[in-house]
Amino acid sequence: xxxxxxxxxxxxISGASIAGCAAAVLLARRGVRVALLERxxxxxxxxxxxxHYLQPCAYxxxxxxxxxxxxxxxxxxxxxxxxxxxxxxxEPKAAPGEPRLPYAYNVRRSTLDPLIRAHxxxxxxxxxxLGHNVTGLLRExxxxxxxxxxxxxxEREIRARLVIGAxxxxxxxxxxxxxxxxxxxxxxxxxxxxxxxxxLKDGITHSWFLVPxxxxxxxxxxxxxxxxxxxHPRQExxxxxx
Numbered sequence: 080x081x082x083x084x085x086x087x088x089x090x091x092i093s094g095a096s097i098a099g100c101a102a103a104v105l106l107a108r109r110g111v112r113v114a115l116l117e118r119x120x121x122x123x124x125x126x127x128x129x130x131h132y133l134q135p136c137a138y139x140x141x142x143x144x145x146x147x148x149x150x151x152x153x154x155x156x157x158x159x160x161x162x163x164x165x166x167x168x169x170e171p172k173a174a175p176g177e178p179r180l181p182y183a184y185n186v187r188r189s190t191l192d193p194l195i196r197a198h199x200x201x202x203x204x205x206x207x208x209l210g211h212n213v214t215g216l217l218r219e220x221x222x223x224x225x226x227x228x229x230x231x232x233x234e235r236e237i238r239a240r241l242v243i244g245a246x247x248x249x250x251x252x253x254x255x256x257x258x259x260x261x262x263x264x265x266x267x268x269x270x271x272x273x274x275x276x277x278x279l280k281d282g283i284t285h286s287w288f289l290v291p292x293x294x295x296x297x298x299x300x301x302x303x304x305x306x307x308x309x310x311h312p313r314q315e316x317x318x319x320x321x
Contacts, residue, residue, distance in 0.1 A: 088114045088206075088239040091226050093213045093252045096126060096192060099245030100199035104144055107204030114237050115199055116228060118246075120210035122200075125192035128271070132158060132284075132297055135181035149194055155184035156298050160284035185284070185297055216242065216255045223256065 090106055092099045095117035103115045117124070133141070135158070141147055159182060162169040173180050200207040208230065215227035217236060225238035244252025253260070279285055279296050287294040 088112045088225075088237065090114070090241045090243060091116065091237055091239040092243045092245055093226065093250075094245035094247065095196050095199065095207060095209075096245065096247075097195060099243070100195045101140065101144055102243060102245060103199045103205045104202050107202045111204060113205045114239065115205055115207045116211040116213060116226070116237075117196070117207065117209050118212040120231070122196060122207075122209060123189075123193040125188040127188070129188045130271075130295075130297070131187050131191075132185055133183040135183045138181060138183045141183065144195070144198070146195060146198060149198070150184055150186060150191075153186065153190050153194060155186035155190070157182045158185050158284055158297075159281075160286060161280075163285070163287040165288075213246070213251050213255070216252070226252075 089111045090103075091114045092103055093116050095103075095115050099115060099117075103113045107113050138147075141150065159180075160171070171180055196207065199205050208228075211228045211230040213226045214229050214234075216223050217225035217227065217238060223242050224240075225236060226242055227234065227236055242252065244250045244256070246252055277296060279298060282298050284298065285296040
């Protein structure tokens with residue numbers, strides 16, 4: 080939905096990815112008028128670097144958002160896993176007669192991001208404004224009162240009672256607000272690779288906790304197999320695999 084120039088909002092959210100769209104949906108359901116801004120113009124834009132793995136603790140949120148039926152229809156894979164440690168394999172299973180263990184989904188961001196963005200855009204009270212890049216903050220009476228944006232029609236101001244920065248770790252909103260940050264070096268790195276037809280037992284996620292590092296094989300949403308590795312050094316980790 081495209082907002083009229085004179086529309087007043089309760090909340091402006093910068094960033095129409097997972098966090099921004101989820102916030103927009105939940106706020107709008109409570110009667111809040113939301114301007115959801117996305118700097119990219121393509122409604123199918125998505126984050127590329129990601130594990131594509133939603134933890135089981137996310138399922139209640141997905142259900143609350145109403146995304147579960149759409150994820151199932153899109154072919155998202157229920158994520159079960161087995162874990163290798165120095166003491167052997169750990170395979171979580173429900174006790175006999177008990178409900179299955181909690182799960183969420185393996186789903187590619189090329190599927191998830193457009194899906195949740197479309198869901199937010201269809202929510203009454205949410206105006207999704209694509210191609211709108213936040214360039215400044217409006218301030219009145221010592222507080223933030225909206226944003227300045229550069230959009231398809233040039234520069235404009237969007238006023239709101241609250242501004243939310245859901246624009247990632249290099250948040251422009253946080254920088255414009257001059258919020259303090261803390262940076263910690265963790266002396267680690269990650270690398271990812273995609274494989275087809277990787278033989279994963281039972282077709283479920285496998286994780287290897289090694290010293291040092293870890294490895295993970297994940298089945299993705301297109302029913303293919305995918306292998307993600309996080310290892311250091313590579314050769315030593317490979318030699319430890321059972």
